[in-house]
Amino acid sequence: MNINLDTPILQIALDFINLRRAINVAREAVGSGVDWIEAGTPLIKSEGLDSIRALRKEFPSTTIVADMKTMDAGRLEMETAAKAGADIAVVMGCATDATIKECINTGKNYGIKVEVDLIGVTDSVSRSIDVEKWGADIIGVHTAIDEQMHGNLPFEKLKEICSKASIPVAVAGGINSETVVDAVNAGAKIIVVGGSICKAPNIKIATEKIKNAISTREKVAEVLYKRTSSDDIREILERVSTANISDGRHRLKGIAGMNCIGSETKMVGRAVTVRTYPGDWAKPVEAIDIAEEGDIIVVDAGGVGPAVWGELATLSAKQKGLAGAVINGAVRDSGEVRELQFPVFAKLVMPNAGEPKGFGEIGVPINISGITINNGDWVVGDSDGLIVLPKREAKEMANYAMDWLERENRLREEISQGKTSLAEVTELLKWTKK
Template identity: 50%
Template sequence: MKKVVLQVALDLLELKRAVQIAHEALAGGADWIEAGTPLIKSEGMQAIRTLREQFPDTVIVADMKIADTGTMEVEMAAKAGASIICILADADDAVIAEAVRSSRLYGTKLMADLINVKDPVSRARTLERMGVDIIAAHVGIDQQMIGKSSLSLLKDIREEIYIPVAVAGGLDAATAGEAVCYGADIVIVGGCIARSADVTGSTTLIRQSLDAPSLQSTEKMSLDEEIHSLFMQVSTPNISDAMHRKGALPGLVSFCGNVKLAGKAVTVHTIAGDWAKPVEAIEIAEPGSVIVINNDGCVHVAPWGELATLSCTKKGIAGVVIDGAVRDIDDIRSMKFPLFARAIVPNAGEPKGFGEINAEIQCCGHSIHPGDWIVGDESGVVVIPRERAYEVARRALEVKKTEARIREEIRRGSTLSVVSELSKWEKK
């Protein structure tokens, strides 16, 4: 069996960091190094020149995503030192033809990226006839966040063309091995390597997966199970960053310390500590859900206490969020139950039955609907609209990966401002 090529995509903005990651990836078994589109947009052709200078014997891929001026863009990437140049598969045929001619003139190869192509099988056949050297089955980052799979695209085109096929889009050690089983000649890995705190170790794991590929037989999770699993791996700051600094519910405190919750909201609106509807919500709530209570802005009387919390633990409720006060906090702390509220008071209200369950409510200035996802930890609580939960969970995990690499670079002696090149990116 021929060796499958491992291509590492450097989708960063900072050239110095990209070079260091490339060194570590090659040490772990990477074959080709890609100057990713963000790096080329940030640093221009200097990114390719620098990679060629640093790695004179390595195949350098320039992810130009050419859409026009095929001759000019291939020429400048080739002269900068690129071995393989990427063009958008949905570029006009005239652009493709010019890029092919230019690549032949300068002794490079052309890789066509199928991202966003409506009929990828038909287009791949056409590109092969036009002289493209490699077809890339690529699902972009934003598409990955909503669940699209590069492996599905790979399977669709592999048996239809004879030239080498690359696959890219959210691959890790497990799915990289699957890609080989489905016929990939080149496996392109970005974030799983470039955002790792241990780039060499992560590359080695993927290299091992490519050299001894297998199909995974893990049991398929339901969508809600997968969302829950993802949210439990990330922090509320990760989620807030993934939502462009939105979703945080200000003023809430984790009164049981280092506990975490993630679940779908059962909403409750009550008035002045009336605890009837909050307690009745326990009977309605499914195991794993989160009860979210709007106490109508009242913090001097509590709609929740120890007995309601004990009921939740027996029912399997994931946690409780109160825009208002809680009482019996010493007993609740002993249960280590995820409870978030704005205040602690000893006063309880009366169970009069005012309010509603599972209607849209306001909580800490945010509208929350039944079924929205609620995640809480010691940093606070965030709400994620149910229709965006999977996407936001995936994006939050990418934020976490990015921070892992930055953290490692700071541990090695850098600083946050240096790693981020803050002065370069300040708004002008």
């Protein structure tokens, strides 16, 4: 095959574990303008090289890329990919020189192109020069999905690598309809897009958006398929659910047994922690004045009454622009609190308050239902309950949560479009433990 470099090529990366889902998405994407199809590494690992055979059969005239991510045994892996029907196969740039050379020679022997993926390579510019010298056909500039969760994108070295390479450069790693323009402007000839097409509820619209951005070089605004690199994660946390955050963090435990008073249950903010004693409402109320706009007062009053929070505290917190309150103890005036439409999560509701004695502390680590909360940690509440994001890990947790939200958007669409079930769509039984 010859690679036509006149216009950038759009390659879809099918990062599914399930071949049937992958083929359905590929069908829609190719029909909407995707040029090349990549069998993603998770697909090849879960369904084997049969995934390449199936794609070849389904798309006889489309270029198929096998993202083998070869690290060793270069000859065998390139040979089997070629025999399964791949046109291009991928070896890792961080593999040994011997493996990369073996892949390139095998590619030449079997008539497939070999791409060297520079994921994780420290000196990616000099590695790209070396692999071109050895006869590689494509250089892949790539930011790993896991790295994307820390806010990294593949553009840092892209321009320099493109300017030095005389073979095509492919770029991958969280490309969406905005960043694709940066990729093309930097000189990338092959644009690899996984999530922002494969997780889209509407594959046609998602593909066309990216195709348009490539051809016009104008960014098409996107709210999903973005990862934040800053600590200002409020916008993401307002979009995702506590379930998304939990799933993204390997089913992280939330705080159970706290109910929200009122219908306004979504709450996002940084914790101002308060440790007090049953019924002593002095420190919780003092904390309202210390807190800043958007914060959440999180009180540990031992999980028992009398009440340490009520209508007037709620009104004060609302007026100050706080985002909510969590009371591991009791709340009163629930009717009035509800009317104020301010999220207050509490363990108990009772009529009697205690006295403001002034014991306890503000801004100290507290523990509610086995979950530690430090002052400044992010807290998210919704109709499922509460979840805490430790401040040092919050950015990454928010990005993973967003990824889960995007995946569920796609699954929801597949379930409703196919009038089928979650088990059916995901082939659940096939992928459960044997």
